[in-house]
Amino acid sequence: MATFQLKKGTDTFDFDTAGAVSKAGVALGTWSTNDTNQVVISKADGTIPIDVTWRFNADNHLVLQGNGADVFDFSASTSPQPFFKTENALLRVRPDRNKTFEFTIKGEWDLDANHNLTLTVNGVKSVLDGFIQDPRGRFMYHVFDKRDLTRESVLGFVGSWESLTTDDGVPKLKFTYQRADQTTDVFELPAAVTVNRTTNQFMYEYDKGGQTRRLQFVGELRINENFEITYVVDRQESSSGQQQVASTTFKFGAVFHRNDFTGELQLAIKKLDGSGGTTVTIGGNFTAMLGTTQLVAGFSFSQMRNGAVVSTTIGFNGRLVLKDNGEITWNFQRNATSMSINVNVHVQVGDARVDGRLNLESAGGKVVGVRFLLGVAF
Numbered sequence: 001m002a003t004f005q006l007k008k009g010t011d012t013f014d015f016d017t018a019g020a021v022s023k024a025g026v027a028l029g030t031w032s033t034n035d036t037n038q039v040v041i042s043k044a045d046g047t048i049p050i051d052v053t054w055r056f057n058a059d060n061h062l063v064l065q066g067n068g069a070d071v072f073d074f075s076a077s078t079s080p081q082p083f084f085k086t087e088n089a090l091l092r093v094r095p096d097r098n099k100t101f102e103f104t105i106k107g108e109w110d111l112d113a114n115h116n117l118t119l120t121v122n123g124v125k126s127v128l129d130g131f132i133q134d135p136r137g138r139f140m141y142h143v144f145d146k147r148d149l150t151r152e153s154v155l156g157f158v159g160s161w162e163s164l165t166t167d168d169g170v171p172k173l174k175f176t177y178q179r180a181d182q183t184t185d186v187f188e189l190p191a192a193v194t195v196n197r198t199t200n201q202f203m204y205e206y207d208k209g210g211q212t213r214r215l216q217f218v219g220e221l222r223i224n225e226n227f228e229i230t231y232v233v234d235r236q237e238s239s240s241g242q243q244q245v246a247s248t249t250f251k252f253g254a255v256f257h258r259n260d261f262t263g264e265l266q267l268a269i270k271k272l273d274g275s276g277g278t279t280v281t282i283g284g285n286f287t288a289m290l291g292t293t294q295l296v297a298g299f300s301f302s303q304m305r306n307g308a309v310v311s312t313t314i315g316f317n318g319r320l321v322l323k324d325n326g327e328i329t330w331n332f333q334r335n336a337t338s339m340s341i342n343v344n345v346h347v348q349v350g351d352a353r354v355d356g357r358l359n360l361e362s363a364g365g366k367v368v369g370v371r372f373l374l375g376v377a378f
Contacts, residue, residue, distance in 0.1 A: 002079040004072035019101035033103045056126035059146040084153040088180035111187040137217035163250035169269045169277015197283035225317040261286040288373035322360035348372035
């Protein structure tokens with residue numbers, strides 16, 4: 001069993017990783033930590049608090065310091081394999097993962113621009129070099145012992161996601177997590193969030209250390225006729241039924257970002273001035289649908305929801321226009337200006353139809369009936 005020593009005044013105490021304390025070879029009591037992160041000896045006639053410093057080193061090892069010097073490395077090769085987890089933003093440390101003894105460290109967590117998790121304990125800031133990654137949109141931070149990559153810790157935080165858009169049209173996310181004292185704090189993801197066009201689910205993907213990491217969300221994607229993107233994040237629970245991520249909704253204003261109706265739907269997130277910024281792509285196909293008053297162009301996409309494929313078709317805000325020269329366009333607003341897309345290669349027309357919604361009339365009075373548009377026959 002691994003041991004270490006700490007001093008208080010003229011007294012020297014011996015601690016082991018199972019939680020026992022002795023002095024001069026005689027059992028004295030047990031040890032733990034308190035709310036101010038002191039090491040506290042509990043003995044029959046009282047307690048002895050000892051000021052210490054906690055930090056993570058460059059190998060992602062938790063190190064205990066006393067009087068300005070390293071005292072004990074909880075992940076050193078000569079130590080038992082430790083176990084780390086977070087609970088209500090408290091770091092719980094089990095020095096020997098095969099024992100029940102554990103202690104708690106309280107500090108301030110942050111996520112830096114390089115996707116490093118930082119922990120500040122009593123003014124001392126440490127950097128945990130790991131990555132956020134999860135297939136269900138939970139805030140799970142993976143940390144490996146750099147001297148033994150078989151040792152992994154996953155630090156999870158409970159809370160909810162919120163979307164935001166920067167002035168230059170970058171869609172971003174922040175995660176508000178809960179602390180033990182019922183207050184909250186925020187992690188803001190450094191890069192942009194996007195849509196995984198193979199599943200049409202939002203995801204956060206980034207590169208770190210030469211590897212691509214992904215935080216994949218699970219939810220329902222919705223797009224309205226004005227290209228506003230809404231995404232309802234599914235609630236995520238632990239195996240015991242406790243909430244890990246609350247159900248929340250992302251919202252991003254967007255503008256149409258193509259000059260034709262081919263391929264996938266590309267939408268540019270709106271900047272503060274209304275123009276388009278970062279582009280997101282939705283997998284699917286352009287199509288047409290019969291509305292209540294007219295035939296409209298639109299887009300169809302699918303998602304997997306509760307084990308079944310769910311297809312959605314959205315109609316665009318705009319109208320088909322027949323010009324006197326026979327050209328047919330789809331006219332709608334983009335960036336507060338009118339935009340026209342020529343759809344002649346996607347449309348077939350003939351004589352006027354009984355259903356007036358399928359008829360187009362030019363400014364000169366010519367009337368045609370639409371028989372086929374964007375792969376759909378009418």
